[in-house]
Amino acid sequence: MPYLESEANRSSGAIDMQIEAWLQTAAMRERGTGPARLSHSSFRHSYWTVGQMIAHHTVGGCNLQPGDLIGSGTQSGPAKGEAAAMIEITRGGKDPIRLPGGEQRSFLEDGDTVTLRGWCEREGFARIGFGECAGTVLPARD
Secondary structure, eight states: OGGGOOHHHHHHOOOOEEEEEEEEOHHHHHHTOOOEEEEEEEGGGOSSOHHHHHHHHHTTOOOOOTTOOOOOOOOOOSSTTOOOSHHHHTTTTTSOEEOTTSOEESSOOTTOEEEEEEEEOOTTSOOEEEEEEEEEOOOOOO
16 A cells, blocks of 8 residues: 555554564473573564555554554564474474474463563664563363
8 A cells, every 4th residue: 555655654553573482392391491582683674664554454443552562473584493383383283393402392282381481682782672562372171
């Protein structure tokens, strides 16, 4: 859409935020093994910039307010190791990943903990971290 295009957006609209995904299985926790990194990418690879997401979100009259969350979708990069979803990493489950200790995963399983980390950094500036977000897959309730 024309309202999403601008030279300024193309040249400097992306945010270079580093993003990592880590996986720790229940067996890894029991052994005292730390999580394994699944991916590392950058938000600069996003199809849409934040400005474009907000413009597209509000063009129809949405009353966007401070504090509202914007979903960016999966943040995969172009290189190997930058896939951001298990379905991409394992090619739809066809190529399981091998974890420290010999375990394999095609998809997440009960007891698996996924941790997401993000930060921005640039030479000459202080690193800005966004902390972690972690969740553990629980078994289905009876």
